[in-house]
Amino acid sequence: xxxxxxxxxxxxxxxxxxxxxxxxxxxxxxxxxxxxxxxxxxxxxxxxxxxxxxxxxxxxxxxxxxxxxxxxxxxxxxxxxxxxxxxxxxxxxxxxxxxxxxxxxxxxxxxxxxxxxxxxxxxxxxxxxxxxxxxxxxxxxxxxxxxxxx
Amino acid sequence: xxxxxxxxxxxxxxxxxxxxxxxxxxxxxxxxxxxxxxxxxxxxxxxxxxxxxxxxxxxxxxxxxxxxxxxxxxxxxxxxxxxxxxxxxxxxxxxxxxxxxxxxxxxxxxxxxxxxxxxxxxxxxxxxxxxxxxxxxxxxxxxxxxxxxxxxxxxxxxxxxxxxxxxxxxxxxxxxxxxxxxxxxxxxxxxxxxxxxxxxxxxxxxxxxxxxxxxxxxxxxxxxxxxxxxxxxxxxxxxxxxxxxxxxxxxxxxxxxxxxxxxxxxxxxxxxxxxxxxxxxxxxxxxxxxxxxxxxxxxxxxxxxxxxxxxxxxxxxxxxxxxxxxxxxxxxxxxxxxxxxxxxxxxxxxxxxxxxxxxxxxxxxxxxxxxxxxxxxxxxxxxxxxxxxxxxxxxxxxxxxxxxxxxxxxxxxxxxxxxxxxxxxxxxxxxxxxxxxxxxxxxxxxxxxxxxxxxxxxxxxxxxxxxxxxxxxxxxxxxxxxxxxxxxxxxxxxxxxxxxxxxxxxxxxxxxxxxxxxxxxxxxxxxxxxxxxxxxxxxxxxxxxxxxxxxxxxxxxxxxxxxxxxxxxxxxxxxxxxxxxxxxxxxxxxxxxxxxxxxxxxxxxxxxxxxxxxxxxxxxxxxxxxxxxxxxxxxxxxxxxxxxxxxxxxxxxxxxxxxxxxxxxxxxxxxxxxxxxxxxxxxxxxxxxxxxxxx
Numbered sequence: 087x088x089x090x091x092x093x094x095x096x097x098x099x100x101x102x103x104x105x106x107x108x109x110x111x112x113x114x115x116x117x118x119x120x121x122x123x124x125x126x127x128x129x130x131x132x133x134x135x136x137x138x139x140x141x142x143x144x145x146x147x148x149x150x151x152x153x154x155x156x157x158x159x160x161x162x163x164x165x166x167x168x169x170x171x172x173x174x175x176x177x178x179x180x181x182x183x184x185x186x187x188x189x190x191x192x193x194x195x196x197x198x199x200x201x202x203x204x205x206x207x208x209x210x211x212x213x214x215x216x217x218x219x220x221x222x223x224x225x226x227x228x229x230x231x232x233x234x235x236x
Numbered sequence: 237x238x239x240x241x242x243x244x245x246x247x248x249x250x251x252x253x254x255x256x257x258x259x260x261x262x263x264x265x266x267x268x269x270x271x272x273x274x275x276x277x278x279x280x281x282x283x284x285x286x287x288x289x290x291x292x293x294x295x296x297x298x299x300x301x302x303x304x305x306x307x308x309x310x311x312x313x314x315x316x317x318x319x320x321x322x323x324x325x326x327x328x329x330x331x332x333x334x335x336x337x338x339x340x341x342x343x344x345x346x347x348x349x350x351x352x353x354x355x356x357x358x359x360x361x362x363x364x365x366x367x368x369x370x371x372x373x374x375x376x377x378x379x380x381x382x383x384x385x386x387x388x389x390x391x392x393x394x395x396x397x398x399x400x401x402x403x404x405x406x407x408x409x410x411x412x413x414x415x416x417x418x419x420x421x422x423x424x425x426x427x428x429x430x431x432x433x434x435x436x437x438x439x440x441x442x443x444x445x446x447x448x449x450x451x452x453x454x455x456x457x458x459x460x461x462x463x464x465x466x467x468x469x470x471x472x473x474x475x476x477x478x479x480x481x482x483x484x485x486x487x488x489x490x491x492x493x494x495x496x497x498x499x500x501x502x503x504x505x506x507x508x509x510x511x512x513x514x515x516x517x518x519x520x521x522x523x524x525x526x527x528x529x530x531x532x533x534x535x536x537x538x539x540x541x542x543x544x545x546x547x548x549x550x551x552x553x554x555x556x557x558x559x560x561x562x563x564x565x566x567x568x569x570x571x572x573x574x575x576x577x578x579x580x581x582x583x584x585x586x587x588x589x590x591x592x593x594x595x596x597x598x599x600x601x602x603x604x605x606x607x608x609x610x611x612x613x614x615x616x617x618x619x620x621x622x623x624x625x626x627x628x629x630x631x632x633x634x635x636x637x638x639x640x641x642x643x644x645x646x647x648x649x650x651x652x653x654x655x656x657x658x659x660x661x662x663x664x665x666x667x668x669x670x671x672x673x674x675x676x677x678x679x680x681x682x683x684x685x686x687x688x689x690x691x692x693x694x695x696x697x698x699x700x701x702x703x704x705x706x707x708x709x710x711x712x713x714x715x716x717x718x719x720x721x722x723x724x725x726x727x728x729x730x731x732x733x734x735x736x737x738x739x740x741x742x743x744x745x746x747x748x749x750x751x752x753x754x755x756x757x758x759x760x761x762x763x764x765x766x767x768x769x770x771x772x773x774x775x776x777x778x779x780x781x782x783x784x785x786x787x788x789x790x791x792x793x794x795x796x797x798x799x800x801x802x803x804x805x806x807x808x809x810x811x812x813x814x815x816x817x818x819x820x821x822x823x824x825x826x827x828x829x830x831x832x833x834x835x836x837x838x839x840x841x842x843x844x845x846x847x848x849x850x851x852x853x854x855x856x857x858x859x860x861x862x863x864x865x866x867x868x869x870x871x872x873x874x875x876x877x878x879x880x881x882x883x884x885x886x887x888x889x890x891x892x893x894x895x896x897x898x899x900x901x902x903x904x905x906x907x908x909x910x911x912x913x914x915x916x917x918x919x920x921x922x923x924x925x926x927x928x929x930x931x
Contacts, residue, residue, distance in 0.1 A: 104721050106724075106725030107721065107724070107725070108724070108908075110724070110729070110732070115340060130859070136264075185715075186715075186720045188764060189713065189767070189771075190820055197849070207724060208724075209545065209720065209724045209727045209756055209760040210727060210753070210757060211728040211735075214724075
């Protein structure tokens with residue numbers, strides 16, 4: 087990815103219905119060293135449409151990473167995760183579950199549905215900012231992601 | 237009883253005759269001629285019991301005795317000679333003797349002798365050997381050889397009537413019977429009484445009278461031989477009227493004074509069966525013996541009867557009392573039964589086998605609405621309670637089966653479930669059973685409707701509870717999750733404000749922001765603890781074999797990073813067991829206890845010791861610290877939610893931790909307690925059972 091860094095920004099899909107969270111996440115990502123385009127959808131159905139580039143999302147790029155909240159309207163994060171993993175075109179997409187829930191049950195369920203990692207959002211913005219930075223560093227600088235198909 | 241009857245009636249007639257004859261003779265006859273002369277008489281050799289001969293050769297027998305008695309009555313002496321009959325008969329004819337004592341009357345003889353009144357009448361019969369079957373009556377004698385005593389009446393009778401072609405003559409009947417007994421000739425014709433007497437005397441067993449074949453020897457049943465009826469009298473020489481008159485008078489006296497009877501008894505009683513008393517004797521006996529006895533008996537009887545009546549009366553009175561008592565007892569038990577029946581908490585009815593319903597209890601009316609007037613018989617019952625004919629048919633047949641089974645095996649009527657229609661048309665599910673009592677049965681009704689309703693409502697309540705429980709769980713989850721989102725926004729934007737506009741804020745503004753952020757952080761941990769507590773309450777336990785040694789060591793490691801400013805020394809006993817528990821909850825338990833052990837501890841280092849010992853059925857764990865300790869008065873209170881012993885300035889915390897521990901231990905069927913006092917450290921104990929109890 088670092089190779090492509092200069093060529094095109096990393097594509098991130100943030101699936102989050104709470105606009106406060108969206109803004110705080112975007113604020114945290116502002117300080118990022120990595121160039122990235124953050125696309126935001128606020129429910130599970132929109133997320134799937136985005137991923138499959140349907141309707142209004144027809145021209146949107148395929149994301150390199152999904153930041154997925156669990157509790158979403160219309161179709162919740164667990165359903166999205168399950169659908170993504172069962173879709174041959176999407177199954178290799180890295181999904182980071184980023185949620186308020188600290189429930190042990192949610193954690194287990196997420197990993198069972200093959201989430202790549204589960205992160206509990208802290209109340210403290212400084213901590214949150216730090217976490218976001220680490221995500222960014224980990225996924226876009228450290229690990230090698232599958233090549234984008236387009 | 238031919239002889240006896242003959243004698244009694246004959247004697248009476250005879251006596252009358254004698255009295256008349258003697259009184260007539262007394263006037264014109266001088267009987268003084270015989271006063272001092274001895275009468276000469278003679279008796280035959282063998283004609284018992286009338287004429288027998290003693291061993292000394294003197295005459296004896298009834299006739300001899302009778303003549304002696306008659307002569308004595310007239311004061312005339314008499315002398316007897318003894319000889320064969322035909323000889324002594326000739327002696328009388330010739331006048332050699334005066335009188336013969338025993339002569340059978342016949343017209344032929346009457347021409348030769350004069351006869352006194354007869355004193356005895358006898359009948360003749362035919363004697364045969366007991367194997368003789370061809371002689372049934374005198375008509376059968378024609379071809380037979382018949383023996384008679386020469387010159388006897390039987391001789392005359394046989395000749396006169398031409399009874400037989402072959403007549404055998406003997407001198408005595410003794411000879412005649414011996415000849416017959418020895419198998420010679422066919423029959424002997426003679427007087428039955430004399431023959432019977434002789435047979436007995438000679439001990440002849442094989443000769444019988446034809447009249448005794450069917451009955452006893454002495455009871456001839458057939459008609460006596462016609463014409464062979466002999467009347468016996470004293471006989472005197474033809475024309476000796478004077479003697480005849482004396483004899484007749486004497487005879488009358490002897491009969492009247494009872495001598496005749498004495499003699500009769502003397503000679504005939506040994507050979508005759510005891511005579512039945514005649515009606516006269518009966519009357520006599522009745523008058524003089526029986527009546528007094530009866531009278532006495534009546535008096536005694538009356539006395540006994542009186543006593544008996546008294547006794548019976550007493551007995552009856554007792555019986556009446558007993559019966560009254562029994563009736564009272566019965567009434568009591570009946571009223572007791574009635575009371576039980578009517579106060580019973582379940583509907584009952586009492587039915588007779590003929591189908592009439594004798595009684596129903598008030599509970600039945602209360603539950604089903606029917607009164608006895610509505611259902612006087614089982615037929616009414618079937619009609620009203622089971623209005624659907626098809627269902628009614630089924631009920632009747634199943635019930636009849638149940639009753640039959642109960643009667644056959646002497647058991648209670650098996651319970652059967654039916655749907656009964658009440659008087660108000662309400663349908664009720666009822667189990668009917670009962671008991672068979674003689675020709676009744678007692679049916680009992682268990683109304684399932686209430687129970688079914690209750691079951692349904694219980695099911696509903698349970699479902700509601702489950703729903704509300706699920707809702708609560710959902711609520712707790714949503715609350716914690718959704719409360720945190722705005723909380724994080726508040727804290728996040730405050731912090732963003734602080735970092736992005738740090739140059740525009742003075743120290744005071746920065747302090748306020750810090751206070752708000754701290755409060756937010758505290759609120760988050762409060763929310764998280766509440767969430768954990770609600771989860772412990774509601775979540776299904778996931779029981780797995782868990783290595784507690786590892787659980788405790790993991791926590792110990794996180795403690796060190798959580799309390800970096802503190803020096804901590806954790807000692808974990810090496811024998812912590814594997815137990816089957818909910819790993820997450822037990823981890824939370826140890827986490828809370830161990831965190832408390834460090835948090836409420838001013839010592840350096842903070843020393844924590846974790847260990848375990850086991851009893852037969854449980855493990856007892858302990859978490860011991862050298863912390864600030866807890867005043868015993870608070871030992872119970874600290875397990876209650878939101879109970880805190882310190883201000884937040886002293887020690888942070890939500891007041892949920894130990895309540896959570898208590899809850900976890902409860903769910904694992906253990907106990908939790910502590911030993912501590914202020915400034916002396918604290919030891920928390922808790923138990924976990926070795927065997928998991930099934931819910």
